[in-house]
Amino acid sequence: xxxxxxxxxxxxxxxxxxxQMLHDRGCAVSGSDQNIYPPMSDILKKSGMKLxxxxxxxxxxxxxxxxxxxxxxxxxxxxxxxLNDRIPYLSMAxxxxxxxLHDREVIAVAGTHGKSTTTALLAHLLVSxxxxxxxxxxxxxxxxxxxxxxxxxxxxxxxxxxxxxxxxEKVPKFVYYRPGHLVLTxxxxxxxxxxxxxxxxxxxxxRLVNMIPSNGNIVYSSSYKNLGEIVAKxxxxxxxxxxxxxxxxxxxxxxxxxxxxxxxxxxxxxFSTRTRLFGEFNFDNVMAAAAMARLLGIGEEAIARGLExxxxxxxxxxxxxxxxNIKIYDDFAHHPTAIRYVLRTMRERYPGARLWAxxxxxxxxxxxxxxxxxxxxxxxxxxxVLIKTPYEGSAVREGDRLDPxxxxxxxxxxxxxxxxxxxxxxxxxxxxxxxxxxxxxxxVLMSNGGFDGIxxxxxxxxxAVAGYGVKN
Numbered sequence: 001x002x003x004x005x006x007x008x009x010x011x012x013x014x015x016x017x018x019x020q021m022l023h024d025r026g027c028a029v030s031g032s033d034q035n036i037y038p039p040m041s042d043i044l045k046k047s048g049m050k051l052x053x054x055x056x057x058x059x060x061x062x063x064x065x066x067x068x069x070x071x072x073x074x075x076x077x078x079x080x081x082x083l084n085d086r087i088p089y090l091s092m093a094x095x096x097x098x099x100x101l102h103d104r105e106v107i108a109v110a111g112t113h114g115k116s117t118t119t120a121l122l123a124h125l126l127v128s129x130x131x132x133x134x135x136x137x138x139x140x141x142x143x144x145x146x147x148x149x150x151x152x153x154x155x156x157x158x159x160x161x162x163x164x165x166x167x168x169e170k171v172p173k174f175v176y177y178r179p180g181h182l183v184l185t186x187x188x189x190x191x192x193x194x195x196x197x198x199x200x201x202x203x204x205x206x207r208l209v210n211m212i213p214s215n216g217n218i219v220y221s222s223s224y225k226n227l228g229e230i231v232a233k234x235x236x237x238x239x240x241x242x243x244x245x246x247x248x249x250x251x252x253x254x255x256x257x258x259x260x261x262x263x264x265x266x267x268x269x270x271f272s273t274r275t276r277l278f279g280e281f282n283f284d285n286v287m288a289a290a291a292m293a294r295l296l297g298i299g300e301e302a303i304a305r306g307l308e309x310x311x312x313x314x315x316x317x318x319x320x321x322x323x324x325n326i327k328i329y330d331d332f333a334h335h336p337t338a339i340r341y342v343l344r345t346m347r348e349r350y351p352g353a354r355l356w357a358x359x360x361x362x363x364x365x366x367x368x369x370x371x372x373x374x375x376x377x378x379x380x381x382x383x384x385v386l387i388k389t390p391y392e393g394s395a396v397r398e399g400d401r402l403d404p405x406x407x408x409x410x411x412x413x414x415x416x417x418x419x420x421x422x423x424x425x426x427x428x429x430x431x432x433x434x435x436x437x438x439x440x441x442x443x444v445l446m447s448n449g450g451f452d453g454i455x456x457x458x459x460x461x462x463x464a465v466a467g468y469g470v471k472n
Contacts, residue, residue, distance in 0.1 A: 002065035009069025016040035057081035091166035093173035110160035111185030128306035142311035279345030357382035360447035376410035
């Protein structure tokens with residue numbers, strides 16, 4: 001077993017998490033990134049790992065094994081040293097399998113939307129039931145203040161990402177996890193930087209389904225016709241969840257304070273429960289996790305307790321401010337479907353509130369024009385729409401770029417109260433000048449990235465305007 005392991009691109013969420021897991025296993029871990037940045041850098045430094053800011057061929061000296069992140073390309077001096085000197089190397093996904101998954105019963109959660117919440121919730125249900133599972137989630141679970149756990153039980157629940165693994169492995173990460181059970185939450189076109197069309201993604205999902213053993217369980221959303229077609233020929237046990245005649249379904253009974261009340265109907269028995277999650281999209285996530293947990297033998301009472309005690313995942317409908325008649329939610333939404341879901345959910349949950357949508361196109365797909373025509377309608381539930389000009393990270397060819405001016409015009413055709421802003425400070429100034437704290441306001445921040453630090457800036461501004469109702 002390799003003892004001295006170096007990770008190239010260590011500050012990404014998945015890579016940084018893997019580094020911590022390897023450290024917990026007793027490996028000597030070092031890592032490098034273009035810029036060593038928080039929060040991951042702070043977490044890793046506390047563990048005593050050697051971190052290098054910037055890439056240098058010298059950084060891999062002495063490593064028994066190098067793990068290369070999927071953000072690393074040929075030409076990186078460390079990657080070139082690894083290849084030239086024949087140093088053993090792995091992708092993040094392959095390293096996860098070799099070190100942590102190979103001897104466990106793996107449950108993968110895959111899909112365009114809802115992966116993190118469903119993975120975290122399923123893991124929590126198994127923890128609450130005493131199964132002592134391990135898990136690896138693409139977001140920080142609030143119950144454990146972490147996105148991973150190394151338990152002593154046989155189950156390992158992992159978020160099955162369809163993004164590619166590395167420059168030398170142009171296949172989805174989930175291929176390397178070799179799951180024994182599978183949850184499929186949704187399937188739409190995404191990741192336009194690596195996939196040509198939805199058909200190409202569907203091909204990989206078919207391959208994933210074909211890996212599940214005949215004694216394994218596949219749980220899939222009935223809301224997506226293509227998922228039903230993809231699992232139709234599987235030799236595994238297959239169960240649908242959702243509404244409209246699904247195998248596992250629910251009835252929403254209303255709200256009890258901060259909780260949503262659900263009656264869950266299953267082939268194995270019915271029960272009632274409460275959850276802090278709300279909205280149809282999240283209720284589907286609840287059903288996915290509850291269905292798989294029940295199929296794995298977890299009892300109804302244990303599932304009900306786990307659902308009630310689940311606190312959610314950071315940046316997934318996370319309430320980050322609640323004062324002065326203003327609620328601010330942080331959400332990872334960047335795909336048009338996710339934007340529409342979260343705004344519609346907020347409209348249903350707070351029907352009398354003024355709903356503000358603040359959106360930053362940051363993902364590789366959202367900065368492209370692939371969703372140019374459908375994106376404007378996603379903001380229809382909002383009363384006010386504020387768009388940040390696209391993040392200028394990795395280059396997007398000019399002909400493929402999202403046109404923010406056209407996006408603004410198309411949104412204004414639906415809702416005149418929309419604006420395009422070059423700086424977060426200007427967005428916040430607009431909110432401060434136009435918000436009326438004498439009425440209920442719900443502000444939803446939507447980005448899959450840092451949003452230029454808006455999360456640390458907006459609470460202070462809301463406090464500043466709270467004392468006098470309207471700022472002119």
